[in-house]
Amino acid sequence: MPQNTWEQPYDSQNRWDALAYEHYYAWMDVTMAAKRAAVVAHFLSDPGARIADMGMGSGTATYTQGLLNPDTHVIGVDINPTSVAYASEKYALPNVSYMQGDIENILFGPNELLDGILDSSSLHHVYSFNNYSRGHVRDAIRNQVEQLKEWGILVIRDFVEPEDRMILLELPDNGDVELLKQLSLTARGLEQWENCGFFMDEVPAKNPGTRLFRISAKHATEFVLRKDYQKDWETEILEEYTYFSQKEFESTLEQNGLRILFSAPTYNPWIVRNRFRGKFKMYTEDGKEMDYPPTNYIIVGQKIPKTVGTRLLEKRVLSFDTPSFLQFSSYRDTTTKQVFDCVNRVGTVQDIIPYTEKDNRLFVMIKHAYPRPIVNSMPRGSHNIDSKHYSGYVIEQIAISDAPTAVVESTQKRLFATLGISEMEAENKEKWLTYYPSPGGINEQVSSYFLSLNSLHKNTAIDAAISHFQSSGTSRVIDIGELLRVAQIWGLPEARLELNLYFLLKKLGKSIDPWVGDNEIHIETGSVQNKINLQDLLDKPKDTRFAPTTEQAGFLEHIRSRFVEEKRNRDESTSVIASNDLEFVIPKTLSTNTVSVFPILRDSRDGEIYAMIEERHLPVPQIQEGSSKILTTHAFRLEKNITTFHEMEHFISQEFCASEDSISHLGESYFPSMGITPEKVYPYIVSDASMTPPKGYHAVSLRSLFENIEKLRDAHLMVAIMRAVHELGLWEEYMGRR
Numbered sequence: 001m002p003q004n005t006w007e008q009p010y011d012s013q014n015r016w017d018a019l020a021y022e023h024y025y026a027w028m029d030v031t032m033a034a035k036r037a038a039v040v041a042h043f044l045s046d047p048g049a050r051i052a053d054m055g056m057g058s059g060t061a062t063y064t065q066g067l068l069n070p071d072t073h074v075i076g077v078d079i080n081p082t083s084v085a086y087a088s089e090k091y092a093l094p095n096v097s098y099m100q101g102d103i104e105n106i107l108f109g110p111n112e113l114l115d116g117i118l119d120s121s122s123l124h125h126v127y128s129f130n131n132y133s134r135g136h137v138r139d140a141i142r143n144q145v146e147q148l149k150e151w152g153i154l155v156i157r158d159f160v161e162p163e164d165r166m167i168l169l170e171l172p173d174n175g176d177v178e179l180l181k182q183l184s185l186t187a188r189g190l191e192q193w194e195n196c197g198f199f200m201d202e203v204p205a206k207n208p209g210t211r212l213f214r215i216s217a218k219h220a221t222e223f224v225l226r227k228d229y230q231k232d233w234e235t236e237i238l239e240e241y242t243y244f245s246q247k248e249f250e251s252t253l254e255q256n257g258l259r260i261l262f263s264a265p266t267y268n269p270w271i272v273r274n275r276f277r278g279k280f281k282m283y284t285e286d287g288k289e290m291d292y293p294p295t296n297y298i299i300v301g302q303k304i305p306k307t308v309g310t311r312l313l314e315k316r317v318l319s320f321d322t323p324s325f326l327q328f329s330s331y332r333d334t335t336t337k338q339v340f341d342c343v344n345r346v347g348t349v350q351d352i353i354p355y356t357e358k359d360n361r362l363f364v365m366i367k368h369a370y371p372r373p374i375v376n377s378m379p380r381g382s383h384n385i386d387s388k389h390y391s392g393y394v395i396e397q398i399a400i401s402d403a404p405t406a407v408v409e410s411t412q413k414r415l416f417a418t419l420g421i422s423e424m425e426a427e428n429k430e431k432w433l434t435y436y437p438s439p440g441g442i443n444e445q446v447s448s449y450f451l452s453l454n455s456l457h458k459n460t461a462i463d464a465a466i467s468h469f470q471s472s473g474t475s476r477v478i479d480i481g482e483l484l485r486v487a488q489i490w491g492l493p494e495a496r497l498e499l500n501l502y503f504l505l506k507k508l509g510k511s512i513d514p515w516v517g518d519n520e521i522h523i524e525t526g527s528v529q530n531k532i533n534l535q536d537l538l539d540k541p542k543d544t545r546f547a548p549t550t551e552q553a554g555f556l557e558h559i560r561s562r563f564v565e566e567k568r569n570r571d572e573s574t575s576v577i578a579s580n581d582l583e584f585v586i587p588k589t590l591s592t593n594t595v596s597v598f599p600i601l602r603d604s605r606d607g608e609i610y611a612m613i614e615e616r617h618l619p620v621p622q623i624q625e626g627s628s629k630i631l632t633t634h635a636f637r638l639e640k641n642i643t644t645f646h647e648m649e650h651f652i653s654q655e656f657c658a659s660e661d662s663i664s665h666l667g668e669s670y671f672p673s674m675g676i677t678p679e680k681v682y683p684y685i686v687s688d689a690s691m692t693p694p695k696g697y698h699a700v701s702l703r704s705l706f707e708n709i710e711k712l713r714d715a716h717l718m719v720a721i722m723r724a725v726h727e728l729g730l731w732e733e734y735m736g737r738r
Contacts, residue, residue, distance in 0.1 A: 055122025059087025526689030
């Protein structure tokens, strides 16, 4: 066996020769293809930015980052000289370099600070190969933050430690049982023999052909994440994947001066479909089926000045002793006698999309780190099903109100002046899209205006007076492809920007980058019923069935609260640097979670894909455009007792008489109207030849919905159409290019 040349303590994971690494990386690159594109999407980098890929392994993520962002310089770092040599030879690009180094240490001095740092599946190596030490991970994070420029981004993609509790793990009575028993004796193989392994107790099985084990949630997670990596089992069991909980990750980054832009467990759909589903189940000790453990965890932090806020949160509820900002009204359906409650802000809203084209790339101007504290309002009995946490500083479109007041007009002029847009340029904007963010109860119509400019100003601070917090963030000029990759992996929290980006690409006849990651949607073929031409639906006579009423449905709860902007100090204390009183609404009895379901099926006769959409009557479109008729996707407010993905998907299965295997996520969750409500929407696709959609649906070709999307009004439906066309790889076909 060759002499080991690694530095301790990492030499125990050495695979000894170049050929062994070639085989290892070839296998790893296939399994992690989705990961690479997903991870690099977190860097919205400016030209000239320097980004380090810490613990790069094969170098594929380093290479992908350099390929996707040719204006940046990417540096791959790994402690293993064989990895550095391998990547240097196989993944060479003019804007990519590789170096050997221990990612726990300072590698870049004060004169070579970085704009971004990526730790992708690397910090658990620092933890494992330093005697399972959390302290070494904290040291690595502290030193990496020191190597970041102010406003630089740190992205950690690794694993997250579950809640400390005992659970029940059910396995088929096959080889996995013996593997679990082996792991229970050999886990933490770098420790002394007496400290290896973990507690596990077999209990009577619940179902025939299965075995049931009482085990900690942590060790159950460790097992199911690694059980299929048996080819390198002896090396894999040396590592412990999970070392920090989500709360500990967030606290550690905040203590080091980072603002948490995003933090969430993530699920690789390929792994869930091929390695989790049908291979095991987890239950609480009282027998309630649990969600699968996340396949990974991602946290994105930004290094900020000491005077800038770390997060926004709801501090206290206030009384309504001043005039209300939100306005309420109720309407009765004179046909069904049902009463609907609506809420609105004064005036309508305009989305402004300044854009320019350079070197065959399309760029848009957006707001970056704009404060939207309502996303962090207290849950009030609603469960955060996907465990996404935000700082409250978000990426969103530039938006203005068209309310005809001197104050608003002054604010608009200040905003355009800040963005470097003249009044003459602003007058040339074109209205291309109109929609309702959440027409079931939010009486708000948004019009999107697209503004073609020869050039766009970059990284300009937005007047703090616009948001009434310590900062209103900055304007940024970003490549559309980068923004859509962000939308697909952790979501532009409000989907309005995403919808506008899709429409701009469609309007200008542009191609689109492939969907990030694995396409988990399988389209069933069957006999499609209730087909109808989209234009026939749109041409139906107007309906004005709603009449104002003083009776209220009692659906909405109106809340006024004080939101504060906090700065977290190194000693874990916090300081309030700004506050603002805001109003918002939530359902009185239901949760703030909405599930949006897009049923699709390929017709066995003509081969076309059809979507089952709903024709509804709601007061909002009648108020705004004179007819109550609106075409929507199927959206349901969830009961508060639905707290897991498993329960949400079971609910969809029951509503559509479809198998749970036919249900797929349609991208990430989003907030439809962050300025009015903390409602979060979970979009799904259902494709089951035997499903039965709710009454009142129509089957319309997906192609015609895409081609005529500007004629639609329901934002949930419009987002579902664009995401489905993108994820299914139909963009080029529907644009008429193949």
